[in-house]
Amino acid sequence: MTLEELPEGGFTLAQTVDGLMKLPQHLCKQRGICCKVAVFKGLSSHEDLLKQANIVGEEGEMARDFASIFVPHKELDTVKKLAPDFVETVQQIAQKRGENPENVTFYACKNLLPSGRCGVHEDRPTGCRSYPIPHSRSVFHKGCGYEAQAKENWGVIMEILEAVGLADDYR
Numbered sequence: 001m002t003l004e005e006l007p008e009g010g011f012t013l014a015q016t017v018d019g020l021m022k023l024p025q026h027l028c029k030q031r032g033i034c035c036k037v038a039v040f041k042g043l044s045s046h047e048d049l050l051k052q053a054n055i056v057g058e059e060g061e062m063a064r065d066f067a068s069i070f071v072p073h074k075e076l077d078t079v080k081k082l083a084p085d086f087v088e089t090v091q092q093i094a095q096k097r098g099e100n101p102e103n104v105t106f107y108a109c110k111n112l113l114p115s116g117r118c119g120v121h122e123d124r125p126t127g128c129r130s131y132p133i134p135h136s137r138s139v140f141h142k143g144c145g146y147e148a149q150a151k152e153n154w155g156v157i158m159e160i161l162e163a164v165g166l167a168d169d170y171r
């Protein structure tokens, strides 16, 4: 879909972007791997996460939300066995940014049931409801059902933001 192909209907650009940020739930393949191996905003160490969670107010909210359900994996080898491609991609990004790839913390959710289902599905946090977010910095697990749609939506969002001169603020 391109900017020209967007449906007409009196939506404001903000509403259109909002709609594009929400991905249809049926795309989820329900493998549970994103709850088993996760990173905070792509590349944070656990220390960074806790620092951010301590920031009072809205700025620290996302980190607090994340820290309330995710616990760090103890062994990187375990994570590599579960999601080798994800670990490699995340570590490569960290390296490109000049960060130590070994400092990236991988987490597992404490609410994930052995069956692979969410133990608090009806009450799951906002972050889980809006996951994954279409963005150039989002990293997807191999075979994630959301990936193609998220990338397509992000392309359209960027076209919109470029048209209104805001693209650089959101890259």
Ligand code: SF4
Pocket (backbone or CB within 6 Å): 034, 035, 069, 109, 110, 111, 112, 113, 117, 118, 119, 120, 121, 124, 125, 128
């Ligand atoms: S709360 Fe549920 S949906 Fe969210 S990460 Fe945990 S298991 Fe997954």
